[in-house]
Each structure stands twice: as C-alpha cells, then as structure tokens.
Amino acid sequence: MGAEHLISYVAERLPELWLRTGEHLMLTGCSTLAAMFIGVPVGILIFRTTWLRGPVMGVIGILQTIPSLAMLVFLLALLKKIGVLPAIIALIIYALLPIARNTLTGLEEVSAEVMEAAEGIGMQEYQQLMMVRIPLATPVIVAGIRTAAVVGVGIATLSAFIGAGGLGQFINRGLALSNTKLILLGAIPAALLALVVDFSIGAFEWGLRPERKRDKKGSVQSLMRPLAFMLPVAIILTSMVTYFTKPGWVFESATRLETGHRIIRIATKNFTEQLILGEMMAQLIEAKANFMVERRFNLGGTMICHGALVNGEIDLYAEYTGTGLTAILKHEVITDPEEALYHVTKAYHERFDLQWLEPFGFNNTYAITVRAADAAQNGWNTISDLVESAHNLFAGFTAEFAERPDGYPGLRQTYTLQFGEVRDFDPSLMYEAIRKKEVDVICAFATDGRIAKYNLKPLKDDRNFFPPYHAAPVIRTDILKKNPELADVLKLLGGIIDDATMQRLNFEVDAKQRKIAKVVEEFLRAKEIL
Amino acid sequence: MIKLTRVFKTFDGGRSFAVNDISLDVAVGETLVLLGSSGCGKTTTLKMINRLIESTKGTIEVNGRDVMDHDPVELRRQIGYVFQGIGLFPHMTVKQNVEIVLRLLGRSSDSRKRRVQELLELVGLNAKDFSTRFPDELSGGQQQRVGVARALAADPAYLLMDEPFGALDALTRESLQQELLALKRRLQKTIIFVTHDIFEALLLGDRIAILHEGYLQQIGTRKDILTSPATKFVRDLFAKPARQLDVFKDHS
Numbered sequence: 001m002g003a004e005h006l007i008s009y010v011a012e013r014l015p016e017l018w019l020r021t022g023e024h025l026m027l028t029g030c031s032t033l034a035a036m037f038i039g040v041p042v043g044i045l046i047f048r049t050t051w052l053r054g055p056v057m058g059v060i061g062i063l064q065t066i067p068s069l070a071m072l073v074f075l076l077a078l079l080k081k082i083g084v085l086p087a088i089i090a091l092i093i094y095a096l097l098p099i100a101r102n103t104l105t106g107l108e109e110v111s112a113e114v115m116e117a118a119e120g121i122g123m124q125e126y127q128q129l130m131m132v133r134i135p136l137a138t139p140v141i142v143a144g145i146r147t148a149a150v151v152g153v154g155i156a157t158l159s160a161f162i163g164a165g166g167l168g169q170f171i172n173r174g175l176a177l178s179n180t181k182l183i184l185l186g187a188i189p190a191a192l193l194a195l196v197v198d199f200s201i202g203a204f205e206w207g208l209r210p211e212r213k214r215d216k217k218g219s220v221q222s223l224m225r226p227l228a229f230m231l232p233v234a235i236i237l238t239s240m241v242t243y244f245t246k247p248g249w250v251f252e253s254a255t256r257l258e259t260g261h262r263i264i265r266i267a268t269k270n271f272t273e274q275l276i277l278g279e280m281m282a283q284l285i286e287a288k289a290n291f292m293v294e295r296r297f298n299l300g301g302t303m304i305c306h307g308a309l310v311n312g313e314i315d316l317y318a319e320y321t322g323t324g325l326t327a328i329l330k331h332e333v334i335t336d337p338e339e340a341l342y343h344v345t346k347a348y349h350e351r352f353d354l355q356w357l358e359p360f361g362f363n364n365t366y367a368i369t370v371r372a373a374d375a376a377q378n379g380w381n382t383i384s385d386l387v388e389s390a391h392n393l394f395a396g397f398t399a400e401f402a403e404r405p406d407g408y409p410g411l412r413q414t415y416t417l418q419f420g421e422v423r424d425f426d427p428s429l430m431y432e433a434i435r436k437k438e439v440d441v442i443c444a445f446a447t448d449g450r451i452a453k454y455n456l457k458p459l460k461d462d463r464n465f466f467p468p469y470h471a472a473p474v475i476r477t478d479i480l481k482k483n484p485e486l487a488d489v490l491k492l493l494g495g496i497i498d499d500a501t502m503q504r505l506n507f508e509v510d511a512k513q514r515k516i517a518k519v520v521e522e523f524l525r526a527k528e529i530l
Numbered sequence: 531m532i533k534l535t536r537v538f539k540t541f542d543g544g545r546s547f548a549v550n551d552i553s554l555d556v557a558v559g560e561t562l563v564l565l566g567s568s569g570c571g572k573t574t575t576l577k578m579i580n581r582l583i584e585s586t587k588g589t590i591e592v593n594g595r596d597v598m599d600h601d602p603v604e605l606r607r608q609i610g611y612v613f614q615g616i617g618l619f620p621h622m623t624v625k626q627n628v629e630i631v632l633r634l635l636g637r638s639s640d641s642r643k644r645r646v647q648e649l650l651e652l653v654g655l656n657a658k659d660f661s662t663r664f665p666d667e668l669s670g671g672q673q674q675r676v677g678v679a680r681a682l683a684a685d686p687a688y689l690l691m692d693e694p695f696g697a698l699d700a701l702t703r704e705s706l707q708q709e710l711l712a713l714k715r716r717l718q719k720t721i722i723f724v725t726h727d728i729f730e731a732l733l734l735g736d737r738i739a740i741l742h743e744g745y746l747q748q749i750g751t752r753k754d755i756l757t758s759p760a761t762k763f764v765r766d767l768f769a770k771p772a773r774q775l776d777v778f779k780d781h782s
Contacts, residue, residue: 113613113614113615113616113617114617114618116582116613116617117611117613117617117618117619118619119582120582120606120611120613120617121606121607121611121631121634121680121681122603122604122605122606122631123603124603127634132621135621136619136620210621210622210664211664213623214662
C-alpha cells in the first residue's frame, strides 16, 4: 500500500477515528477517575484497619483475575444493559487493584521515624495522615493511578464487545473481517493514547513534587506547573466534549423521533457473516418500513447478543438454530433441520418471549475441510473417505470445536476417525494454517468466504453428524406485536440465501475487502427486493 | 518541673521490664542527662514523659499534673522534642519544618515567619539561605540544628532530646554541644537529654541519671558520681575510660 493510499485511507476514517478516540478516552478517564475516588480511600481504610487488609485485597485481587470478556458477560447479566455503563464498571474494577495496593504500600512505606516525629510534635491522628503520611505516599499513589490508567487504555479496547465504542471498535471490526488495516487503525492510536496518558499523569506527578513549590516566579518550571496539572484534566474534558457532541445515532435518532420515526436496534456478533446479515436486515427495514435503524453491530458473541436481546437492549439479531439449541437452550443435538427450528421457536417463545422468523436458507454448520488439491489427488469427497488416512493428517480446530460434544469428540465416535495430531487455533488463524500447509484438515464454517479464497474443499457429512445451523432473524415479541409489518418485511429474506450464495457474500467482504453495505445493497437489488 | 514516681514499663505483659521502678525529678531550668547503653530504658523513659509510650505503672507529672490527665496532643505541643533520627519531614522545607508546631497551634503566617527567622539565627543557620531548602539538601549537623529549632518553635518550657547528636561526626558533635550549652544558659529551659556518651553526659548534665537494664543506678551531679559511685556498674562505667586514658599516658 502506497503512502498516498494510506493517507487517504486514514483521512476517510478521520471523523470516526476522532469519535472513537474520544470514546476511548472517556471510558478510560471516567473509570480511572472513579477508581481513584474508590481505590485511594479503600487503601487508606485498609491501612488503618489492619484486619480488613486480607479480605479486601483478596477480593480486589480475585476480581482482577476474572478474564475481561467473562467480566463483561457477567456485568451484562447483572446490569441487564449493554454499552458504556458495564464497560466503565469493568474498567473501574480492573483499575482498583493497582490504585488500592499502591495507596496501601505508599502509606506503609513512610518511615516510622518520620511518623514518630509527627506524633511527637503533637499532631492529631488525622493531621499525621493528612500533613505527613499522605503527602509522603503521594508519588507511590500516583504511580498506581498511572499504571491503572495505562492498563485501562488497553483493556478499554474490549469495551467494543458490548457496544461501548472506543478504538476497540476498529480492532473488533478488523478481526471480524480479517482486515489488518482496520485492526491497526484501532491498535496504533490505542498504543499512542497509552503513551499520552502515561505522559500526562507523569507530568501531573512532576507538578505535585514539593520542590516545585519554590520554583522562582516566572521561571520555566513555574510556568509549566499549572500546565502539568491541567494536562490530564484537559485530556478528559476534551474526550467528554468529543463524546457528548458526537454526531452519530444519538443525535440523529432524537431528531428522527420527533419526525415520527420509530427506532429498531439491530445487533450482530463479531464475524463477517453476522455483519452481512445484520446490514441486510437493516437496509431492508430502512427501505420498506418506517423505521430508523440503530446498528449495534459487532457485539462480542452469542451470550452477549442473547443477553442484550432478552433484556431489551436490542430488538433483533440473526441467530443459528444449532447455536440456539445447544448454547442457549442447553438442549441436545437435533439433526433434523425442521425439527431443530420447531424446537427453538417453541422454546424461545415460551422461555424468553422471543420470536424466530423464517430462516435465510443457508446452513452454516461445521464442515470438515481440506485443501481442494489434496482432495482431488486422494479422491476425498466425504468425511468417510478420510478415515483411512486420518492418522497421517494434522488437524487444526477451534478450541470450541475440539471440546464440544457436537465437535471433534462426537465426530471421532461417529466416523471412528482419529487424526494424527490436533492443534487448537483462533478461527482466523485456523484458515491461515491450512493455507500455509501447517495443518491438513480444519473445521471450517460451511459458508466462510475463505473456503473459496484459499481454494479449500468442505467434505460431505455423509453420516449426518453435524447439527444444522440455519440462520434466522430472532426478534423481541413485543416489538413484533406493536409493528406486525416487520414480520412481512423480514419475510422477504426467507430462503433467499443458499450456502453457495452466503459463501460468495462472505468472499466479497473477506477476500475482496469490499464494503459490507455495498455488497448487501447489490445483492438485494439483484434479488429485486430493493 | 518533671517528676517520675515509681515508674514501670513492660512491653511483653510483665515478663520483663524495660523500665523498672524509676523515680526521679527534674527541677525547673535544670538539665538532666539520662545515661546508659542501648536497651537500658533511657529512650523509653523519655518517651513516656510526652506519652509517645505510656507507662505500665507509676505516675509521671509535668508541671505538677499527671501526664495521663493531659490530652496527649496538647501535652506534646507544650514539650519540645528532638528526635534521635532527626525526624524532619522530607516533603517540607526548612521553614515549613520549623513552623509546623506553630501552624498546629494556629499562629498567624506573619508571626510564624518572624519566629522561624529568629529560631534559625538562634541555631546558627542563615534564614535567607536555608528556609527554602529541603532536609535532604542539608548536612547532618544542619539537619539537627533545624531539629532543635523545630523543638524550640513554640517556646516550650521543657525540651526532651533523644541522642540528638549520636549520628554526627565528632567535630560537628562537639560544636553542637557547645552551642547547646550556650543556648541553655540563654533560654533557661528544663531539658532531659538522653545519651550513651559519657563525655557528653559529663559536659551537658547539671545532674546525671545512670540507667542499666531498666534500673536507675544512681542520680547525682558530676562530682557525686565521679567521687562516690553508688554501684559497681557506675564505678566500672567511669573507670573504663580512665583506664584507657592511662594506657595512652603510659605509651607517650
């Protein structure tokens, strides 16, 4: 990519970059500030109340070890909300440990001699704390806040999983579309942001040092001091302004509301096919129903989408029958597609007050996939054809597939199949691995665009082992009752996408790196739906 | 005056006593030196007077009133204290260190400023040069002068000094000792001075109290102690340096 291209690539996305950076700073700034107002008093409290130290630091330490994604899912379940609030709470929880611990350590490390002097000259206990102990502990406390803020910038990238925005949005989208440029568009500014935050708090600490107080009036240092204090404040204020004046849906939806449009919130999980389906439903509804669509795309997975839908944070997203059956309902596998759909429809209706609509048509099930060249050479067409040579083959599976009963364990039993070696991969790396011949067999998704891109061949599941994963819109029943026309509109998408079509749409986006909105629009026009 | 009557202190619930049945009194304007080796209970005795440590048994009176009836904070503000490890506040300038007690007492900023200048000159530091320095920018001797100035800030009637010159080199120590003598004459303070240095005790003390393993061995003037030591410990304590001096005499 030439430099000119790069500049225009970034320039095109500058407004969004600005917005996301603002969001990112707002998330980090608010949470660090709040963590400071909680963590420092907690540190002081446990310094003074010795018996509380073990329990309090234990709890904070345990909270720290919860993986970020698990924390977000947990908070989502607890707060029944997606977006900024759970993200900030998660960030506060992670920021507590360095701040509380450094406060405690800083206070403890003040020399006993100095404290005896403070007591001996006649300071009250709170005077000893306020005039001597806290000032002397300040550098250590500020160092803790600094650590928390810098780490916070990193963790805040995960907030995009629950629709809180921030630079993670680019990273998330980039990962979903295997688009390195997009990932870097989020990752590089995030790294720079971490440096800026680190510097600004460092400057603040410099301004706090006692020797600054005697800088001569008018000297460089004395002029820098107020600047040093202002720096973190200015950064947080700027981010707030950016955040609250953002021209996005908040503003737009408010105006649309006045003009009589209703809002429907459509979500997707974080991979290409989901984004395409979400965009497809969004464009159709925008064109055919009197709705303003709020796109809350790229949420971090099934549990987050489902949780948000049940809690009324979103109204509609596309789910797969197999996923609904096994992951949400914890039901055993049903291999008959009709029966599977019937079961999820009934159970979702009864248990969650959610409605499954007519499936799009394709079945995005797991597909045992090999390189097309190998298949031709060895005459592999079905999974059964692999059994004989399996012990010579290297397999690369996603961690989920390697463990799930409807994954490798079941597959092994059904086909009496045993691969020579099995390795776990991140989904996008799995495709890279088979392309680079590091593995010979993978568990692809049947509709993945990379099957065509990398010239792979999915083998036929001749024993009907894999459960069906037909995608269909899932919508809140109350929305549907109030707006029955939505069902009619979404019905237009029923059965119009077969496996090959979905694979091609994914290919357009993944391999050709085309804009999703454009690909979807073309498709809908070709089908004469738009 | 300060009066201790049958004072005991134990730190281990009575198995051993750091201070064991000590009674003594210090007259107004007098300097009493508590002399002994480390662990003899001299610092503990000193700290009990301003309640940094509280006695297990016995009474300690300051100005005729039991220290336990004083509010400890009020008591400490009336008694100047010079600490063993100097104990200056590292985040405060010399001026802020010296005026801290005055601030605690709520004196106006003008009066504090005047007083700091006065005190720094009194302990031999140029106020203009030193007020804005931080403790780590001072030599050990200068730091201890500031420590003395801080203790004198509120013009207390009593001054407790806990081995204030212990960490200084011999020359600095001697000049500070001489200055303390001069100060003492000028200010007429009642001073209790803790040291393990026999010569310092003899030089500074109007009377000397010798402590050993928590017991008071003898209390008296320089002359009393040198001419009629009350215990074998006291006799040995002073005999040793004399013998050492004799050794040098023989050699020269």
